[in-house]
Amino acid sequence: MLIEVLPSAGSPWVPPLANKIAVVVDVFRATSTMVTALANGCQAIIPVLTTEEAVERRRTEKGAILAGERKALKIEGFDLGDSPFEYTPEVVGGKKIIMTTTNGTRAIQAVAAAQCVWIASFLNAESIAQSIFKYLENNLNIEGIVIICAGSEDRFDIPDTLCAGMLIHRFGNGAELNDLGLAASMLYNLTKGNILETLQETEHGRLLHSLGFERDVVYCAQTNILPIVPVLKNGEIVWNMDNY
């Protein structure tokens, strides 16, 4: 099994995606927030690339919530930003969310051609790993796993890379790794005892701190607290309870 990690949503190189599982990671904060929203009863998340596309899409999705960020702040006129604390059961329960974020939704689009696309974060890493094991047992055609780190505005990002490293640590035993996969694995082994402190030192961690989102950093650094396995189905992200 080959595991390839990509550094950012705008990675100039994307491997062939046929017969592969894709896992999208955007720790700060899109995938952490998506996982939280689904855990809190949200019906589905519709990822779109642009603000205009989000507004347009709501015309056909009556009652859907408009959500997203640009430069880590809520988009003007939208209902929600990108903080997981906004996605409470009262707000998102039973609802669809149309979401556009700087990096996360672009990363999802970049790998949408894979056989299946799953949404991971530190919050649900163990559940994703368990589901991948089961999926591989039942889908013998799978030749590899592509983990795309959303990164920060087309830049390599330590939080996503560490989460990729954690996933590899969990299901990549004996797998062939590309260089970024190997680096992610080494970095995770080095920092797994102090994930939060490491994330706080990163560019994105410092940015969120400076904008008053320190509790988001602390929240997103928690590992395996939500048994949620979000998958992309027909352009919507839903909780695939069959797989868990």
Added chain:
Amino acid sequence: MLIEVLPSAGSPWVPPLANKIAVVVDVFRATSTMVTALANGCQAIIPVLTTEEAVERRRTEKGAILAGERKALKIEGFDLGDSPFEYTPEVVGGKKIIMTTTNGTRAIQAVAAAQCVWIASFLNAESIAQSIFKYLENNLNIEGIVIICAGSEDRFDIPDTLCAGMLIHRFGNGAELNDLGLAASMLYNLTKGNILETLQETEHGRLLHSLGFERDVVYCAQTNILPIVPVLKNGEIVWNMDNY
């Protein structure tokens, strides 16, 4: 001082380059080979992007050597490939070399707008560090250092990242680092006792081994054996003896 590391020649994100020093790293093998060629008496290296440009350029550079690789192999009809062992004093002494490589020459072009552009590898890392110290003393306008890893065909590459980490280790004490700079530093600290073994495990290291270039891998993994400080001047890479 801000130190930013870029993951590949095709990095979709390049920071502003004014008032910055750029350092180009392509351990396998362009920058290792350029450093070797200059140590062996080559007069200058002219980096160009395409095979056609190389051939065209030789029309105006009488007696110049045509060099370069595609997929790690010598370009048909060229004088030299990309193995440092081809660049002996007998072959390159007193000559100019017109060179095109998959990643290295593209990385040089990507940062050519910086105040100065230096060429680094494990072979000459300490000399580059010493020269940067001196340059910073004499050029107080410098606001940052950009280290561009050539990478492998637009992909993150461990050899270049480790070399960036070694440079940061040497001159980046107390500097502000972007995430890839921080990761490079961590990876270098983790592997500095076994650089060669680490490089042999990488994608590019394995490719070179499979093509019969194992001794190139061993050669390029040597640290600080050549006191050469190549700089880009008027589109040519020359050994800046003033700076050493």
